[in-house]
Amino acid sequence: MITAVYPGTFDPITNGHSDLVRRASDLFDHIILAIAKNTGKNPAFDLDQRKSLVEKVLKGVKNVEIRTFDNLLVDFVLECNANVILRGLRAVSDFEYEFQLAGMNRRLAPEIETLFLTPAEQFSFISSGLVREIAALGGDVTEFVHPDVQAALSKRFS
Numbered sequence: 001m002i003t004a005v006y007p008g009t010f011d012p013i014t015n016g017h018s019d020l021v022r023r024a025s026d027l028f029d030h031i032i033l034a035i036a037k038n039t040g041k042n043p044a045f046d047l048d049q050r051k052s053l054v055e056k057v058l059k060g061v062k063n064v065e066i067r068t069f070d071n072l073l074v075d076f077v078l079e080c081n082a083n084v085i086l087r088g089l090r091a092v093s094d095f096e097y098e099f100q101l102a103g104m105n106r107r108l109a110p111e112i113e114t115l116f117l118t119p120a121e122q123f124s125f126i127s128s129g130l131v132r133e134i135a136a137l138g139g140d141v142t143e144f145v146h147p148d149v150q151a152a153l154s155k156r157f158s
Contacts, residue, residue, distance in 0.1 A: 003030040003082040004115070007073055010035050011043040012149045013054050014131055016123035020088045022061055024117060030063050032080050037070040044132050044156055057146040074109040085114045090124050 004024060010017060010033070024031055035050050045053070047068055054066050069076040077085060085105060087098050102114035118124070126144050135141050135153035142150050 001029040002084060003032065003080060004028040004084040004086040005032045005034050005073075005077045005080060005082045006086040007034040007036060007069075007076075009038045009041055009043060009128070010050050010054055011041065011045055011128050012050065012131065012145060012153065013057050014123070014126045014128055014145050014149075015143075016088065016090070016119045016126040017128075018057050018061075018146065019120050019123050020086075020117050021058060021064060023120075024086055025061055025063050028063070028084065028086075030065065030082075031086070032065045032067055032082060033058065034073075034076060034080075035066070035068045036073075037068065044136075045152065049152070053146075053149050053152055056148045072108070074105050074112060077112050078109060083112060085112060087114060087116050089116045089118050090127070 006021060006024065008017070021031060021033060033054060035047065035054060037047050043050070051066060051068055058064055058066065073085065089095055089098060098116065105112060105114055131141050131144050131153070136157045141153060145153070
């Protein structure tokens with residue numbers, strides 16, 4: 001059985017994230033979407049809010065489990081008995097950072113592989129940071145996020 005952990009802050013989860021999870025659910029036996037506490041990024045939503053939004057957005061997607069974590073990623077992956085870290089690459093600019101992380105994770109836990117998926121073309125420019133910024137400035141984010149996420153953003157920034 002191949003279990004993949006898809007880590008991130010998901011602040012908020014975007015259509016790009018959910019597209020990647022839906023496609024990955026056909027490739028892996030089990031996917032754990034792992035929401036990092038990561039208070040260093042000063043999230044717009046607390047951990048419980050992010051988890052709740054992810055659960056709403058991914059409701060009905062087969063073989064996906066939603067969990068939170070607040071420790072070293074490779075330790076979390078090993079705790080989950082997973083063997084793959086799944087990461088998304090939107091653009092060439094993501095590659096250098098992700099490549100560095102993958103190398104460090106391999107050094108820390110050589111038994112874990114990192115695999116990259118690219119988003120569908122229509123989602124390649126979406127990032128949580130841009131979505132938060134647009135929402136904070138009163139812009140329309142409906143085409144970038146699930147309606148429940150859009151409603152949460154409107155409430156958060158009203």
